[in-house]
Amino acid sequence: MAMNSQIEQLGRRLNKTLEDIDQQASKWVARSLDKHLSVGITGFSGSGKSTFITSLIHQLKYSNHAHLGGFLPARDERLLGVKIQSLDDLPLFEYQQGIQALADDPPQWPPSTTHISGCRLVIEYKKKNILPTFTGETRRFTLELRDYPGEWLLDLAMLQQDYRQWSIDTAALCSKGIRQELAEDLLENLNALDPLAVFDEQQIEALYVRYRNFLQTCKTAGLTFIQPGRALLPDSEDFQVFIPLFNLQTLSEHQLNKASDDSLYKVMQQRYKSYLKEFVQPFYKTFFRGIDRQVVLIDVLKALSGGKEKFDDMVIAFSRIIDSYHVGNNAFLNRLFSPQVEKILFLASKPDRILMNQHEALRRLCDEIISHICPQSVRNRIEIETEIAAAVRSTHDHNDHLTARLLDGQFGELRHPPIPDQLPDSVQWQQLSQWKPPVLRAPVNPDLLIGGRLAHIRMDKVLRDLIGDKF
Template identity: 35%
Template structure:
């Protein structure tokens, strides 16, 4: 009897530990003492740098002079912030320490971009603003779980509402227009030679999926800058790299007659698509996306200006499609217990230091115009939204240069491809979306910059633009 009980003891302890953790999370939610913050965005929008800066500003926020609009700091109620063991032990940790190492190196470098999901938990100790609450609980703690994942994976969410046939038709329509028409030529030529009503061979299936993946990777290159690339795992596979689950592609034309056995090319591709949706997309949505409380969507609007009208339209379509996949609505006591819904949504135009300060209002307005449809939808659900132009790490400074006897507002920094500081006039952000014919080559030329030399990073100095506004919107109400 004793031996039998001793064998069960480790399992009982494990179950009790899990129960204790679950109870703790439920208690934190019921008391509004935890927030799950999703940092989302599409490729090259600056998610990794944003999270690094956000964590850094909070950890070094006590007595900070660099967060004037973050009220808990401005009112001296922030007592300290520390990283804590994360609740989801099966998720890799966000390596804030490695990111800081990159930024503080000599010469400094950008942190490695997101290649998979990661998470970091912060415990923020503070004095409540409400005098009644302060009397009963003079010191409180807010737990913030920050979740980072590749922006490419966001693009899989809309597939949950699309059948294989619908996705194929959508992709075929995209490939009828430039630049996809040209970039997809090799894949389309191969598919034209495949009889999709005949039994599929492994070689043909593999070749078709590889050529389709090559096409997506070409679309993603900087010179094209396309965003709506589905499935997202094809360009950022993570732990699925080389898995047969990624060996499928859409069809240019859906056949009307196929074999009854279902082993033809069409049916095999369709089954693989449905399997991908079930075992990758739906699983990821269920485990992560459906549990978010607050969300920030980052967008590199300047990339669209540099690349052209097609890139702009593609980015706008992609972001609006993605945002339809999230659960939005007011968070109350019961919804928090049941994992809740997103009740605050921040749209952020990144790289605000790549334009002059007088252009920041136009940058914010332009992002608002891009996301009008999505913003109206979430506001209808009672979600509080805001748009901000920010720089997670300020790489430039505003300077004035003389040009033909006139003072010209410029920015000064080290270009990404160089090692000397230069002053440039970056151009102006239009107040309204230009017409397609106005997106002429050379009209916009916003440069990329290297991170500045930061000898005091570890002591809390990390220059930024409007990170305090982002922090106040996303977390400020939790410190009341």
């Protein structure tokens, strides 16, 4: 009986393995024919990621009347239909929930996503050249959308550091500027810890709670470069907590290596390694590296309005993100057997908060930021593009001001200082210091539930840059 049970289990495993191989083979064949693309979409909380994905799906589903003049397959009415399917390895992105929120009275923004999700769009389209072929005049293109929190990307940078270096860098970061003001007496407590003392679980648990609250405060204050990023998200207590030790530079590497296994340093070091091994590396291997193209949403306007220190902190965060991408030549066999990120689209979100005559300045500023942090060696091997887009347009342009409905329902005029088209100088920072981009209410649009048009800014350009070459 035991032998039969083992044989049955072996048979089930073999069938599962064959199914997995079959699914992978189907993806490889689709990639080889340019009929399959996996797109990762990320952005820090508040960047408008859920709204962007909802709008992207809606524009494709109802492309014939979506005003997508820059996306030729839609302009020429060659998109025949879009089916939304779930992915095998991710929870389904709640597109319908997002559309329902936008169609409500009063309208709401789609709920923010704090965990990974995704969907598969099976797009049926008409060939550009409709001469009869043995495969017919219509084609199918499969687009995978994979949504994940930008905070997880920040943790990828930790893979390049050991615990000692990460602690030293974090201590240096927290000892100046806004972080130093926000940390209050936490810095003193962290500096007072003896790395060679015996580890005390209760002490570290209490300090971790304070450190996590400090990270949340940094985020609320408008800072971006925060690690570990997972601590910012709900249900973040599924790992053994660790904190940086702020006085490791006072001890030599030899002293630290000789520390006892139950010392504070050795326990924190082991937990740091476990965090990378159990959470960060699997995300990199099974999710991040399976993406062909990437959209990174950046709320540049929010960073501008926060002042130079917060703006510079955002630039540091995105420079670390760029360092995390494993890029290659993406030759034919690479696409089949080891897909690599071949294109990154950095997208300045929510440009409807500024006048249309300032949109090009915002795009140039976004390009300047990425050019500043993205080395030419990366650009030589991967296509880097910048664009601006409002997934849902909430304002009306009146030459010298905007009108819109604010989150409290009040309707009013909006004005703003000139948007710099390059990294701001001291005079521009002064002009920007009194401006706070408003939080807007989504426009009233009950027809969305029956396929009504969703007003946007440059989503056609985004679709062109992202998938236009596949049709």
